[in-house]
Amino acid sequence: MRPHLVAKWFLDMMIDCHSEADWRLAAAAVSAPLSIAQKRESDPVAKRRPTKPTPIAPDAGESRAAVAVTVAWMLLTLSCLAAQVVALVMWLLARSAGIPAGRPNALYLVAATLVFVAMLTGLFVLGLTPVAYRVRKGRPPLGITVLAVVIGAAPLVTLAVAALAARLLGEA
8 A cells, every 4th residue: 555545544544443442453454554565565476567557549449450541541641741841842942943944853853753642642541531431430530631631632732723824824
């Protein structure tokens, strides 16, 4: 027992004591748990037992397939976001260096490749979103789902807007 629990127990025992015999019983009762607590501290088996209950995993009720789909969905979402951010940084770096957009350059090629990677992973993210809802018992949080759909759709929307702008500017 912990010392503060022993002290509380002792005070509770003292309140209930009305005669000398009750006092002796209370003293014997208090000394017994202390000796048991001292034995437990020296017992190697008692030291190996966990004192805290093991926490329950958030996906404890889910199947392994549902967890695998959820992990793949989130990894693809983060990969799509990373590809978009790095592509934007490479494009901005090439523009700030004064390299014309029509001229082939390593920075523009890296940016174009990463935009392609972002489009592919974005398609996978959009495809796995309903699968994640279907295989899981508990629904994914709405904020995470909305963010994943926005991240997955962003490269496709960017490509559509760029194609529309090129067509409109090319015809004008």
